[in-house]
Amino acid sequence: MSIAIPFLALFLATAFCAYHRLRLAVWAAIAATLLVACWFLGAHHTATLVAAGILALIAIPMLITPVRKGLITSPLLKFYTRLLPPLSDTERTALESGTVGFEGELFSGKPDWNKLLSLPKPELSAEEQAYLDGPVEEACRMTDDWDITHVRADLPPELWEYLKQQKFFGLNIPKEYGGLGFSALMNHKVIQKLAPISSVLSSTVGVPNSLGPAELLMHYGTEDQKRYYLPRLADGREIPCFALTGPFAGSDATSIPDYGIVGMGEWNGANVLGIRLTLNKRYITLAPVATLIGVAFRMYDPDGLLGDKRDIGISLALVPRDAAGLEIGRRHFPLNAPFQNGPIRGKDVFVPLSQLIGGEEYAGQGWRMLMECLSIGRSITLPSTASGGAKMGAIVTGAYARIRKQFGLSVGRFEGVEEALARIGGRAYACSALSEATAAAVARGENPAVPSTIAKYHCTEMGREVARDVMDIHGGKGIILGPRNYAGRNWQSVPIAITVEGANIMTRSLMIFGQGAILCHPWVMKEMKSAQLENPKERIDQFDHALFGHISYAVSNAVRAWWFGFTGSRIGSTPGGEYTRRCYRKLNRYSAALSVMADTSMLLLGGKLKFKESLSGRLGDVLSQLYIASAMLKRYEDQGRPIADHPLLAWAFHDAIHKIELALSGALRNFPIRPVGWLLWAVIFPWGRRAEAPSDRLGHRAASLLMTPCEARDRLAKDLFLEPGERNPAARVNSYLAKVILAEPVERKFLKALKNSDIEALDFPAQLDEGIREGWITAEERRQLEELREITLDTIMVDDFESWELRSAGYVDDKQAKAHRAAA
Structure with missing residues (x-):
């Protein structure tokens, strides 16, 4: 047995030092001390000497720097150089464009949790909170999602104008350039509040404040570009879009086939040096209404007008909508969430070099610029949209599951529904925390490349899972579209967030x-x-x-x-x-x-x-x-x-x-x-x-929180627009929850008495009359039950339409078509 003791001592010293990450010299000292102790305490001397030899064989060459570098490091460097995978310029740019925050600690194997807990608590300034409680809430009040998605396929003119007046498109543009100068955290809160009210509204506000001309100009624009364009973008005189994706360059944006040739051309009456652009883009949000188009293209200088380099690389330029040769195509129709989105094409569109974002100095730097700004968009717009939808889904579905009854019992009490409610609540909690943490990192000045991809992928996936469970619990209420339906459009639009800014399959x-x-x-x-x-x-x-x-x-x-x-x-x-x-x-x-x-x-x-x-x-x-x-x-x-x-x-x-x-x-x-x-x-x-996986017992507790007014539920609902009204059916249902709970004991008492009686009344008002006469309920309790019936009816009611109301505005029946052909 004593033979094994020295080797056990060496192993324990190694494990102890490795666990605590002690230096090599400390390990050698501890191991040597233990072996000396083994020698004097009577362990097998030969075994002790062998263990000491192993220690010396490892420690001496490792601790003597010249020996280590010559015998170990140099050969391994040659091997490593052959093993190292080749990195393209675009891959190297992507890797070097981001900063590392606490995710680096998670990769270390020994996270320093004090670094995480010492980060400042994400909080809005008083000015930001006032804007969130004022203009943002007013924009929500003005929004009628059914009108936007079914009737107009656009925001109404008065809402467009309000967004411009209140500088919704300049949330993060500095005040010195006419913007509001708000933080990335505030950007997150705004999108999170708008998204459950209307995905069209949230995308319209979100895109100009994430990846787009304003973000790029703030980071790289020349001073002249900033002073001219940023005030116009902030107050809506210019509506921006950014044209990156094309038919042959989606996720592989480095293979952009759109190109620009350096040459002379006319600009504002003068003959100047510039670029002639040829482009074909699609899926460009805000393109149909944009007045200022950011374009990503590959820049070439075949005549050497700018130097010896012919293929300058991916570059970014600002192109006015009225530029000769530029064509804004017809609109795309993204899954019944008809935000402004469409193709852009152009042939020999001339712009001067001064229209390059950042000027001539940034020619060929477009990929690095995009990588640094793309992570900002992925960190905020899409995660915040998913977070808002998940939180609203949790709050309103909890209320609906308590109000809606089957077999005399709230559907939320059925274990199958409980499981779905628990998933909704847990994922809304996780999604909210994830989106806020990533936005807070941006607000601290970080460029969270890895967290942004985590937030984009997992928030949108959790948003999809929540939307699925919301639809399952609502049943027919969720699938019949109309002004009363607050779940269907969210379900329809979820795949959009899954697809854009890097398809989720590729992201993962x-x-x-x-x-x-x-x-x-x-x-x-x-x-x-x-x-x-x-x-x-x-x-x-x-x-x-x-x-x-x-x-x-x-x-x-x-x-x-x-x-x-x-x-x-x-x-x-x-x-x-x-x-x-x-x-x-x-x-x-x-x-x-x-x-x-x-x-x-x-x-x-x-x-x-x-x-x-x-x-x-x-x-x-x-x-x-x-x-x-x-x-x-x-x-x-x-x-x-x-x-x-x-x-x-x-x-x-x-x-x-x-x-x-x-x-x-x-x-x-x-x-x-x-x-x-x-x-x-x-x-x-x-x-x-x-x-x-989470237990049924835990799921029951989580589901119960969503169906009961409590501080946990209120915290989850924080920063949502929950003012009940005709245009906000989800908030109406949520507002009923407290009244329904107060009425439940009266309802149970009345139904029990009715079941045990011989009363023959069949309709509800007559049954209430009998209840008063028999003394089962008081007049006040009758009023409470009548209100409960009205509340329940409004909660479960769906819309119906005349056939002509569901036809497209461009619909032409057979008789009309024949008349048109005859006239032609």
Whole structure:
């Protein structure tokens, strides 16, 4: 037995130092001390000497820098250079365009939760709150979604004018240029409030404040461009759009076939140097009404008028609507959410070089400009739209499920409906936290490339799941369109958010982990950059530092992942209160597991990893759920750890952890090198998978919150427009909830008495008359039951129409068609 003791001591020293990420010299000292103790305490001397030899064989060359660099680093640098996948200029630009926030900690395997909890609480300024409570609410009051989507296929003129007057298109344009100068957080709150009222309204406001000429001008425009265009964009004198996508360049935007040739042309009566554009774009939001078009194109200088470079690269220009040769096409019709969207074409459209965004200096820099601004749009507009829809879906569906009765029972009390309500509530909670966290990162001045893709993908997916469950619970109420229907249009428009600004399939399988594995990893980017340095000494020095930092990091994460798995994440110091401490420990475990999986995949698959999209997608799911869970915990802490929110937080957290284990399990079971997958399974799941989906009991508690007025429900509803009115049927249903609950005891008493009586009255008013005569109810209770009947009827009522009302305005019947042909 004494033979094993020295080796056990060496192993324990290694595991302890790896877990705590102690320096190599500290490990050598601790291990040596333990071996000396083994020697003097009577352990087998030969075994002790062998263990000491192993320690010396590892420690001496590693601790002596010249020996390490010569024997280990130099050969590994040559191997790494051959292994390193080639990066195109566009890939390198995409990787270098974003900043890294707390998602970097999640990739580290040992998140510093104090960094997350020390971030400032997202809050609006007094001016922003006043605008949200004033002009934004007034815009909601003015909105009639049925009129917009079915009658006009557009916003009414008075609403367009109001949006311009109140500078809705200049939310984030600085005040010095005539805008409102609001934060990205405020942009999020505005879109979140508008979206449940009308997706057409929210997209009309959202696009000019995200990816578009204003955003690009603020970041890169010349001072002359800013002073001329930004005030006009802020007050609506110019309506912008940005033309990027074309028939042959959708997700692959770097393959833009649209081009511009440098040459001379006429502009405002003068012969100047400029670009002749040829373009064919589609799916361009606001194009039919735009007066200023931002265009992405590939710029060529065949005559060398600007220098020696002929293919200058992707560039961005501003083109006035009335430019000769520019054609704004007819409108697209996006899934019964008819926001202004259409194609743009142009042939030999001449603009001067001064119309390049940023001027001639930024010619060829368009891809970098787009990458830096695209993440802003993905961080706010689409996640905020999904968050608003999910929150409104949760609030109104909870009220509807309490009001709507079948078999004498609220439908929300049926377990099948309860399951759907719990999903709605949990996902609305998660979606709201995720969208706010990502908008807050932008407001802090970050450019969150990876969180923006996480927010775009997962918020829109959760929004789709919530919309599906909302439709299922509402049944016929949801499928019969009309002014009373608040669910159908949202269901119809959900796929739009899934598709735009990077289709979700591509976002998940290529972007989240593809960017995160390099951008968020603490060492990979440093290794890549050091391997490309020109100076040999500087290259070997920096690569040596990054390489051995990476090795120690990988060993540490393997130990941490196994230890957390072995102990069930029950040991370890973490922040949080008694309720959330276990949550932080679980996230520590899966952070380490993700890091082990990422390092192993990159080491063994190298450049082939980018083509393993299923593996990349699953590892992206792990990173995403870690980020979502972190966002939920941060908001829970910011809100003062409200006990009332526990069911929603717990449901959403258990759901996230369950999805993490499913993703890790899928990645391991399908790992391309099967023996490695088996070994990693033993490290990550030493006792097998243990995380389960949220329980029925927890689902019952979460569903009950949505059907009962309470502070948790009010917090979830915060920043929604819930003023009941003729144009806001969802808010009307929500406003009935308290009255319905007050009337339920009276209703139960009356129905029980009626069931046990021999009264023959068949209609409701006659039954109430009998109830008064028999003394079952008082006159006040009768009034309460009559109001309950009216409320219930308004809640479940759907619309009907004359046949001619449902015809298109351009409909021509057979007789009219024959008359037209005869006249022609």
